[in-house]
Amino acid sequence: MKISKRHIISLLIISIIALGAISVASAYTGTGFTHNVPSSKYYDLSASDILNKYSDTDCKVEETGVCTEVVDGDTIYLDNGKKVRFVGVNTPERGVEGYIASKNFVRKLCLNKEVGLDIDNAKHNDKYGRTLAVVIVDGKSVNEMLLKEGLAEVMYIPPSEFYPYNWADSSTHIPNSLNTITHTNSDSSSSDSGSYIGNSNSGKFHESTCKWGQKTAEHNRVYFDS
Known part of the structure; x- marks a missing residue:
């Protein structure tokens, strides 16, 4: 059987469609975290409306820059070329439910505005070279707000200067694999106030x-004491 040019073109088109389908089916979903916060929830709210709900953070601004791009709910670019990954939190990946709402929330608070960074002193960068930091807007931690708004889950990866469980509340999603994490020092001794510190x-x-x-x-x- 003689194969014509038209047959070759048809086979190429079919191959491209098949590869595209495989790519969609195997798209990266990160931890699989999703949420059902509607993307329209913050449309009628100003950045000030959101910020006024929260207290000032204990984190300290070490660097500042203008946010020029919001990649997703936990990654932004600054005007100095630095790519920043919000430490301690994880938002839905592109194509996953909740992605748009989390991204739009960060856009409203950060895009084209000066933001502060409290960089993780225990681990400055992740494996992709992104700066790990708490992002601060008007004295408030965006990382903390993402967790308390239900737009992100806790992602604690030691070593880290920050302990994101302290930013969470009862509605925050905590992955099952992290629920039992505790951190102790086997060489520690008791203090005058008690042998153990609980976090209410x-x-x-x-x-x-x-x-x-x-x-x-x-x-x-x-x-x-025990």
């Missing part, structure tokens, strides 16, 4: 000299 916000507890216990805000601390 996250429900976690630590030995009194554990660095994560010491990072717990005073108003969230509960001390235990």
Whole structure:
């Protein structure tokens, strides 16, 4: 059988369609985190409306820059060329339910505005070269807001200066694999206030000299002797 040019073209088209279908089926979904916050929820709210709901963060601004692009709900570009990954949180990937709402939330707060960074001193960059940081707008932590708005899940990857469980509340999604994480120091000893520091916000507890216990805000601390 003689194969014509038309047959070759047809086979090429079929191959391209098939490869496209495979790519869609195997699209990267990250941890698989999704949420059902409607993308329209924040349309009628100004950035000030959102920021006024939250208290100032304890994080300190170490660098500043203007946000020139929002890649998704947890990654932005600054005018100095730096690509920033919001530390401690994870939002839905492109094509996954919730992606647009999380991205639009960050766009409203950050795009074309000066933002502050509190860079993770324990691990400055991730494996993709992105700067790991808490993003701060008008003294408020966008990382914390994403968690409390239900737009992100906790993603704690040690080593890290930050413990995102402290930013979470009862509605925050915490992956099952992270629910039982505790951090202790086997060489630690008791303190005068108690051997263990509990966090009334996250429900976690630590030995009194554990660095994560010491990072717990005073108003969230509960001390235990055993």
